[in-house]
Amino acid sequence: MRTTVMTWNVNSVRARLDRLLALLQRHQPDVLCLQELKVADADFPFGPVGELGYRAVVYGQKTYNGVAILSKEEAREVEVGLDDGVEDPQARLISARFPGLRVVSVYVPNGATVGSEKWAYKLEWLARLRSWLDRRRVPGEPLAVCGDFNVAPEERDVHDPRAWEETVLFHPQARAALADVLAFGLVDTYRLHHPEGGRYSWWDYRMLAFPKDDGLRIDHVFATPPLAARCTGAEIDRAERKGKLPSDHAPVIATFDLP
């Protein structure tokens, strides 16, 4: 059974509603993970999304953060947050089970500037995500961990590695923290099908970054080995970044042939 899993940082689901609905109609993904909703649960556009045949489970937050999973099939066994006893009001993780696989939508903290309090929170959050995986999941199950990780894995995923490694998106410590998450047993599905570099999922709104293609690949669909073995393709919908008032992120799609 062909199953498509997509992830997109919408940068406000209300500001991007028309684009979200067009995206669902264009790709008709089985599962769509969203990040940066910037709305409380009650303000999520359940109605318009429902008219297109999609259900949604939402872990919202007013103004900042907020994650969701949209799907054609009903989401089961929904979990939200890292549930590790840490006092943390930021809505950054939601997980649900679907036929054939479990899906996680994550919004990893940006980290602002290297050395800041937000930077420390980013590195801690990635360590807490690894701990959550160790406690709640096993690498032998079909699992997709999708979202805006705010980290590019390798030099080929960055337009100008020497410049960007000074920043929170490609700093060696951020890359090491991401590598530790992947060491749980996760495969980069996009890389499986795209050994070439120069493919990005995020470009800053400023400095003409998109026209100059000064971007980074920081949005990912990671899969455990049994699921990655069934990944038949992966793409970035770069066209979604074009036109009037786009998100600063492009959607990433992975296709699986499930038993």
Add this chain to the structure above:
DNA sequence: ATGGTTGCTTAGCAA
């Protein structure tokens, strides 16, 4: 070049 743009909320923060 500490710039530039967008969104939420209305002056300033976050990305």
